[in-house]
Amino acid sequence: MKRSPWISHYNASSCNGCDLEILACLTPRYDVERLGIVLRESPRHADILLVSGVVNMQNKDRLKRVYGQMAKDKYVIAIGACGISGGPFHEGWNMAGPVDKVIPVDMYVPGCPPRPESIINAIAKLLEGLE
Amino acid sequence: MHDYTMPFGPQHPSLKEPINLALELDGNYITGVKMRFGYVHRGVEKIFEGKDVQKVLYVAERVCGICSYAHSSACTRAMEGILGLEAPTRVKLLRTIVAELERLHSHILWAGFGLHEIGFQSMFMLFWRERERVLDILEAITGGRVHHNYNKLGSVRYDLPKGCEELMRKNIAELEENLPGLIKEFEKNSVVLARFKKVGKISRKDAITYGLVGPMARGSGVKSDIRKIDPYEAYDDIRFNEILEEGGDAYARAKVRLTELGESISIIKQCMSLLPPKPAEKWKWPPIKTGEGFGRVEAPRGEDFHYYEIEDNIVTRGKIRTPTLANIMILEKMLIGAEIGDTPVIVASFDPCIGCMERTMVIDKGKKNWFTESEFRRKFCD
């Protein structure tokens, strides 16, 4: 993976807010495809997994499985306050913890939800760091 | 052809949120559906307990990211009812403007998704381009694109900032210019008609028996608009139509949503012309009270209902009934007998908001998968 990362997205009990902003990245205003970033549905095709939300107990195994399906050289970006610390739901009764308690995370994007610009910036930074 | 079961979700290209449908198939036709939820349950109602009323407003908004403002206004309506507060006229109009902007963005988002499901990518992009114009206004008024935190009890957080009205006029004029063309394309395009017409039919009788709300009910000709039935904020002083369609199929529901776009724009314009000059009064802390009450509003997807019990302004019990929770019951009935290829369109025609819907969760621990309340508290809460 050098210049054109394929990303996949998993909603791990987020409130939709972060997912909307990830999708907004695709649309004409932000258009990540001009940078060579393509959103793939299947994690098997993806290099980078964007995870939004705080992981609950039912999602935990699913997320591990999705992470396992990705090919080697995989990276994970946790999107939003929920993915970092649990955000507003950190005291929920059925939480398995923030994303990094379940799978290894390479980068965090703060915000509730983060703006599309900062999500794109995070991916660009990740690529920069790889070189 | 032998029967088999096919999983649909939780990670599926046509779902933006995780649910799991196990579809039992006979050839190309669905003969049974098992739904499995809980992937987005966060226990929001439990989080409410023991929090101050102002904090609950913040968490309530985070039930869902698409209809975030609807939840906070239902919560405000309930709390203001309990505390006996009444917002001034200007505040009411501002809240109405934000609520309608949210309806605009949600319906445009839906139109994009519906078209994405049938592979019509260019229309998806065009609709979402228009959506950004709405988000620009929302951001200018409230400071947030998705979560607004706009309401305070008895007031709103900010008045209109400088230059905001010009931006609103400009963007709304652009929307009025661009949207009708897109809607016309939706109504005329042969691919859209072939995929949406006569798919996922709901009869008027079923719509009433299952207690559907919002565009789902209105698509089958059932009146269900809370803005008309039980007016709140400024909807009493404003003229608008309740959109009804008779078809009952996915296309009729799409029509309801797309026609509501025009209504929302007209409501926003009326509100802007009615705005009185700025109020001089300062915001006061709400009084401290004990009581219970509920608030209901018309979210983009239908009736959103919040119930609260408070003790000296600390919430002791919260209960939310979201529009998708009311609507999802009919999904099984609609899917049985349909073709597997129509599943994405049928699910999309619900405009499901799973984040909203996940109000309960059953954890399967061995054989016993139900708990009494005291067992539940002992096991999971303490």
Ligand code: SF4
């Ligand atoms: S960080 Fe905020 S917007 Fe994102 S999932 Fe959590 S509550 Fe929703």
